[in-house]
Amino acid sequence: MSGTPPELPIVVLDALMPRAQRLVVNRRGSMVWEVESHRGQYAVKVGYPIEATADWPAQPWTALAPAREGAVLYRLGFDDFAYGEWELGTWNFQPWHEGPDLYELWRPCREPDSRTEPHTSAALGCVEALAELHGRGWAHGDVQPAHFIIGPDRTHLIDLALARGGRVPEGYDFPFRGCLVHYEAPEIARSVLATGEAQPTQEADIYALGASLLISATGWRAVEYPDDAPRPEQRQAVASGKRRPVKVHGELGELIDAMLSPAPEDRPTIYEVGKALS
Numbered sequence: 531m532s533g534t535p536p537e538l539p540i541v542v543l544d545a546l547m548p549r550a551q552r553l554v555v556n557r558r559g560s561m562v563w564e565v566e567s568h569r570g571q572y573a574v575k576v577g578y579p580i581e582a583t584a585d586w587p588a589q590p591w592t593a594l595a596p597a598r599e600g601a602v603l604y605r606l607g608f609d610d611f612a613y614g615e616w617e618l619g620t621w622n623f624q625p626w627h628e629g630p631d632l633y634e635l636w637r638p639c640r641e642p643d644s645r646t647e648p649h650t651s652a653a654l655g656c657v658e659a660l661a662e663l664h665g666r667g668w669a670h671g672d673v674q675p676a677h678f679i680i681g682p683d684r685t686h687l688i689d690l691a692l693a694r695g696g697r698v699p700e701g702y703d704f705p706f707r708g709c710l711v712h713y714e715a716p717e718i719a720r721s722v723l724a725t726g727e728a729q730p731t732q733e734a735d736i737y738a739l740g741a742s743l744l745i746s747a748t749g750w751r752a753v754e755y756p757d758d759a760p761r762p763e764q765r766q767a768v769a770s771g772k773r774r775p776v777k778v779h780g781e782l783g784e785l786i787d788a789m790l791s792p793a794p795e796d797r798p799t800i801y802e803v804g805k806a807l808s
Contacts, residue, residue, distance in 0.1 A: 539616035559592025571626035593619030599691035633675035655685030668695030671730030673738035733794035740789025
């Protein structure tokens with residue numbers, strides 16, 4: 531696909547009839563557009579399989595991820611979205627959410643010699659968005675700063691392709707093989723190292739939220755490992771349960787420390803986190 535400019539599948543063009551479109555993400559196995567349509571602003575996600583390279587094994591699941599997310603949105607009762615198949619994989623479209631993500635919002639906190647403190651209100655907005663999902667009996671499975679969009683009225687939790695909590699059509703489902711290691715809980719890392727798979731949980735989401743708040747506020751990952759370390763080596767560091775001290779001031783720092791507890795049962799629930807912040 532790298533030899534031709536990426537284009538929206540015909541079926542999506544027919545459904546949305548874009549007035550304008552902008553390619554936002556084009557990475558291995560996934561493309562995302564911002565599309566302006568007579569129906570409104572949409573995020574359009576298109577997936578295709580990743581072929582094997584010398585450094586990476588083949589990843590067929592990326593072709594299914596947009597449709598799996600569409601099925602999750604359906605189960606959660608969302609409206610104004612659609613999903614389906616195209617010649618190389620699947621697609622979905624859903625409302626576009628305007629605003630910075632958490633990491634971008636807290637950029638001033640990470641400047642050298644900064645005296646800017648993280649906004650508790652922004653952290654609470656992220657907690658409320660995750661609490662809404664947990665309240666419906668789901669785990670997100672891929673909590674990270676880029677997936678919290680801080681809008682003018684509320685915070686949106688996006689990218690639900692890996693979420694677990696209800697039935698998904700078998701043809702679009704695939705095993706959970708971990709997420710971005712920076713935000714992976716130790717028990718998830720251990721399971722992936724041992725079996726190649728894991729089960730997303732709400733407790734692991736709490737760890738990932740703590741790691742997201744930490745890196746957004748300080749620029750530091752929860753666990754120390756070389757930037758260029760191979761994925762298994764990164765996971766081994768996470769699985770050990772050893773992590774950096776949390777250097778965030780005040781109650782927020784104490785809360786992040788608790789969320790990053792190596793034992794899932796020692797972490798607060800999302801409701802306890804919300805109560806502490808509010």
